[in-house]
Amino acid sequence: MASKQIKFKVAAAHAAPVFMNKKATIKKAVNLIELAAHDDIKLVVFPETFIPGYPYWIECYPPLKQVGALAKYAEESVVVETNGEDMSAIQDACRRSGVAISLGISERIAGGHTLFNSQVIIDSDGNILGVHRKLQPTYAERYVWAQGNGSSLRNWQLSLGWNLGGLACWEHTMNGARQALITQNQHIHAGAWPALSTMAGFESVADAQIEALMKAHALTAQVFVITASNYVDDTCLNWMKENLGDQDLVKAGGGWSSVLHPFCAYISGPHTGAEEKLVQGEVDFSQLGQVKVWIDAAGHYQRPEILQFNFDTRPHWADEKTQHFKPRVEEKTTTEETEGTA
Numbered sequence: 001m002a003s004k005q006i007k008f009k010v011a012a013a014h015a016a017p018v019f020m021n022k023k024a025t026i027k028k029a030v031n032l033i034e035l036a037a038h039d040d041i042k043l044v045v046f047p048e049t050f051i052p053g054y055p056y057w058i059e060c061y062p063p064l065k066q067v068g069a070l071a072k073y074a075e076e077s078v079v080v081e082t083n084g085e086d087m088s089a090i091q092d093a094c095r096r097s098g099v100a101i102s103l104g105i106s107e108r109i110a111g112g113h114t115l116f117n118s119q120v121i122i123d124s125d126g127n128i129l130g131v132h133r134k135l136q137p138t139y140a141e142r143y144v145w146a147q148g149n150g151s152s153l154r155n156w157q158l159s160l161g162w163n164l165g166g167l168a169c170w171e172h173t174m175n176g177a178r179q180a181l182i183t184q185n186q187h188i189h190a191g192a193w194p195a196l197s198t199m200a201g202f203e204s205v206a207d208a209q210i211e212a213l214m215k216a217h218a219l220t221a222q223v224f225v226i227t228a229s230n231y232v233d234d235t236c237l238n239w240m241k242e243n244l245g246d247q248d249l250v251k252a253g254g255g256w257s258s259v260l261h262p263f264c265a266y267i268s269g270p271h272t273g274a275e276e277k278l279v280q281g282e283v284d285f286s287q288l289g290q291v292k293v294w295i296d297a298a299g300h301y302q303r304p305e306i307l308q309f310n311f312d313t314r315p316h317w318a319d320e321k322t323q324h325f326k327p328r329v330e331e332k333t334t335t336e337e338t339e340g341t342a
Contacts, residue, residue, distance in 0.1 A: 004161030004285065008042040010188070011280035012228035014257035014271050015046075017053040019235040022076040025051045026086065029103065030093040032278065037097035041280055042124065042160060045190040047230035047255070048104045048168045049117060052076035054194035054230060055106075057240045058140040060247040069243055070144065077108035077115050082128050084110075087120075095126030100158050102166050102190035104228070106145070107131065109319055117145045119166045119192055121156045129156040134168045135177055151315035153180045155187075162285070166190030172213040180311045182221045182297045188283070189217055191227040195254030197272075198232045207272060210256045215264045222262045222291050224283045229255035231274045259283070262291045 013032050018024035029051065036044045048054055055073055057066060078086045094101060100123050107118035117134035133148030155165035165181040166189060172178065181189070191214050196206035210227065218225040232252050240247060258269030259281040268281030295301050315321045 005042070006286050007282055007284045008160060009040055009280055009282050010043040010224070010226055010259060011036055011039075011041045011045070011278040012226050012257040012259060012269070012271075013044055013046045013050070014229060014231070014255055014275075014277045014279050015050070016231050016233040016236070016274075016276065017050050019053040019233070019239050020072065020076055021235075022052045022078065022086070025053070026089055030089055033090070033093040033097050033099050033101065036278055036280075037099050039278065039280060041099060041278065043100045043102075043158070043164070043188070043226070044278070045102045045166070045192065045226040045228040046104045047228045047257075048192040048194050049106045050104045050230060051078050052106060053236060055144055056194070056199075056232065056236060056250045057244050057247075058144060059199055060240065060249045061244050063143065065244060072243075073106065073144070074108055074113050074115055077106040078120075079108050079110050080105075080118070080120055080128065080131055081110060087128065091122060091126040091128065094122045094124060098124045100124045100160065100164075102164065102192070102226075104168065104192040107133070109317070115145050116148060117141065117168055118148075119168060119190060121164060121166075123156075124159050129158075130154070132166055132168075134171050135174065136171065138170045146317075149314070149316045149320075150180070150312045151320050153177060153311065153313070155181060155184050158188075162187035164188045164190060166192060168192045169194065169196075172217060176309070176311060178217055178221065179309055183309065185298050186221055186223050187285070187288075189221065189223045189225045191217070191225055193227065193229040193256065195230055195232045197256070198251045198254035200249040206254070207256045207270075211258075211270065214258070214260060218260045218262050219264050219295075221297055222288065222295060224262060224267075225258075225260040227256065227258050227260070227269075228279075229257050231255035233274060262288065 107116040119132045121129040137145040155163035257279045259267040
C-alpha cells in the first residue's frame with residue numbers, strides 16, 4: 001500500500017480549451033500541469049470534456065444541422081492508449097512534474113467512432129490508472145456520447161496514498177452513482193462541469209445547482225471535493241458561428257470551480273467567470289478523523305441491516321473487457337466486494 005501524504009496542495013483548473021483543437025488543447029493542458037508543479041500542487045482536476053471542449057452547439061441548433069460538427073468532434077476526441085499519440089505528452093508532463101490529474105475528455109474508442117464523456121486519471125508517475133465514462137449523458141448529450149457502465153464507476157489509488165474518483169456534471173444527481181464511490185472508500189472527488197450558467201434558462205440557477213451538488217457529496221461522502229469548470233470564450237463562440245451560424249442561447253463566461261472540505265467549508269473559491277485560474281488549496285487529511293466522529297458513510301452511518309445497496313460492475317464495451325490498463329489496486333474493488341450492502 002502506498003504511504004499516505006497527509007497534507008498537499010490540489011487545484012481545479014478553471015480554464016477554457018482551445019475549442020475544437022485537440023492538439024492545441026493538449027499543449028494547454030501540459031502548460032497547466034507545469035504551472036501547477038511550479039506552485040507545488042500535487043493533484044489537478046480539469047473540467048468536463050476539456051479536450052476538445054464541451055459541444056455547446058448541441059443546445060443551440062437543430063440536430064440535422066449538426067452532423068458535420070459532430071463528425072468533426074469525433075475527429076478531435078481523444079483516444080486513450082498508454083503512450084499513444086493523444087496521451088503521451090500529457091503522461092510525460094505528469095511524470096516530469098510529479099502532478100497527478102483527472103482530465104475531462106471526449107473519448108473516442110480506438111479504431112472506431114463511438115464517443116464517451118470521460119475522465120482519465122493519470123498518476124504523478126505518468127501511468128494511466130483508469131477512465132471513468134459518464135453513465136448517463138444528459139438531454140442533447142445523448143446523441144453525442146454513448147452510455148458508460150459500472151465497470152468504470154470506481155476510485156483509483158494515487159501515489160499520494162488516497163483514493164480518487166469522479167463524476168461529470170448532472171451525473172452527480174444520480175445518488176446511486178455517488179453511493180457506489182462511497183462504498184469503495186473514496187477520499188477525493190473530482191467534479192467536472194461545463195459552463196452551465198452561460199446557457200439560456202440556466203443563468204440564475206446553474207451555479208446554485210453545482211454548489212448544492214458538490215457540497216452534498218462532500219458532506220455525505222466525507223471527502224475533499226475538487227470542482228473544475230470551463231468557461232465559454234471567443235474561440236468557442238466563433239467556432240459555432242462560423243460552422244453552424246448565429247445563435248443567442250449560449251453566452252461568454254460562466255463556470256464554477258472550487259475546493260471543498262468534507263464539512264462543506266471552502267478551502268478555495270468559488271471562482272466563476274472568464275478568468276483562467278488554478279483554484280488551489282491545501283487538503284489536510286489529519287482533519288478527516290474529526291469529521292468521521294460525526295458521520296462515517298463507509299462505517300457506522302451505513303446501517304446495512306436497513307439500507308442495502310449494490311451495483312453492477314461488469315464491463316459492457318469490448319475495449320473495457322480487454323482491461324488495457326493495469327491500475328494499482330489497493331482497495332477492494334471486486335464484484336463481490338462492491339455489490340455488498342452499504
